[in-house]
Amino acid sequence: MAALRLSTAGLRRLGVAVALPLALLMAWHLGVRSSGTRLIPVPQEVALMLYDFAFGGIYDDAFSKTLHVHLWKSVTRVYGGFFGAAIIAIPLGLLIGRITLVRSVIDPTLQLLRPVPVTAWLPLSMIFFGIGPNAAIFLVFLGAFYPIVFNTTFGVRSVDIRLYEAAAMLGCKGSSLFRQVVLPAALPSILNGLRLGHGFAWILIVVGEMTGVQQGLGAVIMDARMLSRSELVIAGMVVIGLTGFLTDRILVMLNNRLLKWSPQHHV
Amino acid sequence: MSDLSTTGLPVLEVSHLSKRFAVGEQTIAALHDVTLSVRKGEFVCLIGASGCGKSTLLRILAGFEQASSGTAQMYGVPITGPSPERGMVFQDYALFPWLTVRQNIAFGPHQRGLPKAQLTKLADHYIDMVGLARFADYFPGQLSGGMKQRVAIARVLANDCEVLLMDEPFGALDALTREKLQQDLLEIWARTHLTVIFVTHAVEEAVLMSDRVVVMTAGPGRVERDVALKLSRPRDIVGIEFNQVRRDITQLLSSHLHAKGSS
Numbered sequence: 001m002a003a004l005r006l007s008t009a010g011l012r013r014l015g016v017a018v019a020l021p022l023a024l025l026m027a028w029h030l031g032v033r034s035s036g037t038r039l040i041p042v043p044q045e046v047a048l049m050l051y052d053f054a055f056g057g058i059y060d061d062a063f064s065k066t067l068h069v070h071l072w073k074s075v076t077r078v079y080g081g082f083f084g085a086a087i088i089a090i091p092l093g094l095l096i097g098r099i100t101l102v103r104s105v106i107d108p109t110l111q112l113l114r115p116v117p118v119t120a121w122l123p124l125s126m127i128f129f130g131i132g133p134n135a136a137i138f139l140v141f142l143g144a145f146y147p148i149v150f151n152t153t154f155g156v157r158s159v160d161i162r163l164y165e166a167a168a169m170l171g172c173k174g175s176s177l178f179r180q181v182v183l184p185a186a187l188p189s190i191l192n193g194l195r196l197g198h199g200f201a202w203i204l205i206v207v208g209e210m211t212g213v214q215q216g217l218g219a220v221i222m223d224a225r226m227l228s229r230s231e232l233v234i235a236g237m238v239v240i241g242l243t244g245f246l247t248d249r250i251l252v253m254l255n256n257r258l259l260k261w262s263p264q265h266h267v
Numbered sequence: 268m269s270d271l272s273t274t275g276l277p278v279l280e281v282s283h284l285s286k287r288f289a290v291g292e293q294t295i296a297a298l299h300d301v302t303l304s305v306r307k308g309e310f311v312c313l314i315g316a317s318g319c320g321k322s323t324l325l326r327i328l329a330g331f332e333q334a335s336s337g338t339a340q341m342y343g344v345p346i347t348g349p350s351p352e353r354g355m356v357f358q359d360y361a362l363f364p365w366l367t368v369r370q371n372i373a374f375g376p377h378q379r380g381l382p383k384a385q386l387t388k389l390a391d392h393y394i395d396m397v398g399l400a401r402f403a404d405y406f407p408g409q410l411s412g413g414m415k416q417r418v419a420i421a422r423v424l425a426n427d428c429e430v431l432l433m434d435e436p437f438g439a440l441d442a443l444t445r446e447k448l449q450q451d452l453l454e455i456w457a458r459t460h461l462t463v464i465f466v467t468h469a470v471e472e473a474v475l476m477s478d479r480v481v482v483m484t485a486g487p488g489r490v491e492r493d494v495a496l497k498l499s500r501p502r503d504i505v506g507i508e509f510n511q512v513r514r515d516i517t518q519l520l521s522s523h524l525h526a527k528g529s530s
Contacts, residue, residue: 162361170375
């Protein structure tokens with residue numbers, strides 16, 4: 001009985017959540033049809049394109065049945081850059097937050113670099129890493145790096161000083177203080193930074209792949225633009241949106257699991 | 268309970284201790300020429316209005332702050348930093364919110380590298396002592412204030428502390444919970460023979476709990492009077508003797524406040 005009630009409540013939530021997207025699809029369809037534009041496809045054409053992109057059998061052109069290739073390329077680049085950023089930004093943020101010397105040496109430089117839009121690094125990044133995927137990975141790295149490092153620093157800085165005193169009085173110091181107190185206490189902020197950084201990573205992969213790479217969702221969108229195939233542009237957008245959404249859900253699950261001690265931090 | 272004539276050994280000795288804080292351009296004297304000796308097994312209350320430096324004195328004893336001049340020693344050794352032998356119980360608990368009750372209590376012993384089975388056994392012993400057996404796997408966020416403070420007490424007991432330093436530990440609790448915790452603390456004290464230094468601003472609490480009440484006054488903070496209580500335990504808070512002592516100490520506190528011209 002309880003399970004049944006739960007599932008009807010769940011269904012209702014789902015229904016409320018999809019109502020707006022459905023309405024937008026409808027508006028899109030009607031808008032295109034009533035304006036008579038031929039520059040923008042109706043949702044149905046995009047759906048066909050998506051099917052062909054994924055499974056082929058409709059247009060049978062260069063893009064048919066290539067989704068998995070492009071998606072995989074983008075995913076590996078996004079997570080290469082993202083994990084690279086996390087591995088460097090989390091320890092660095094912990095050090096900046098906890099050690100005054102590190103903070104006074106590194107933080108001013110970071111603050112100076114931060115206002116430069118990550119996309120502005122693209123030309124330089126192509127010089128550094130050559131034309132190819134590495135330039136895109138660098139952009140992703142940079143885009144994910146800032147939110148992770150700043151959120152980690154913030155998390156460490158806002159740890160209640162009493163917890164350090166309590167730890168010291170219980171005999172916890174040095175590196176075990178980092179592992180047993182600083183890291184878990186800053187974890188809510190770190191996870192928040194990871195989620196933000198993850199979002200930026202997916203934004204920047206498209207920019208990064210728009211020049212100089214053959215494969216990847218960004219490259220597909222760019223090629224489709226050259227070919228004036230806006231249904232493919234939108235199909236690429238849909239794939240990125242869905243992938244970003246689903247991977248974000250994984251981070252949310254991780255967040256809620258790691259922070260089960262603090263329901264207020266649940267997403 | 269603790270017989271003062273046989274438990275003569277001083278555990279903590281504070282001698283001509285002063286503490287000044289720099290606040291902007293100014294220097295504020297928080298403590299001035301405080302001298303105090305606490306014997307093993309004693310229950311000493313530090314009482315005074317806010318600003319009298321009682322919490323500062325406690326924090327110096329804990330090792331969180333250093334004296335500006337004078338000395339604070341434990342068994343003749345100067346206190347230079349926090350140490351497991353002096354366990355602090357904070358008013359705001361300072362539990363680790365990401366650890367369960369059991370893990371919080373095992374935190375200190377864990378630092379000493381005890382094996383897991385032993386940690387659990389030790390933690391469960393103290394969980395029982397403070398009456399939280401049903402809540403061993405709860406997180407602090409799921410507990411009431413009184414329960415959190417029980418965990419905080421068990422946490423320092425499990426770490427083999429000799430001196431329990433308590434900074435207005437029951438100040439944030441409701442009256443009923445406070446009474447219960449006071450009784451439980453006295454029971455634990457009687458069983459463990461700990462030395463307790465207990466900061467409070469409640470006269471009744473001080474008279475109920477302690478062997479000695481150290482009355483402190485502000486501006487700068489110093490010891491006004493050191494009152495040894497001869498009341499037998501358990502104490503009757505509506506008894507005549509009890510209230511006589513309570514009145515005396517209240518008068519000591521308020522006479523100073525009036526002399527300073529504040530309310």
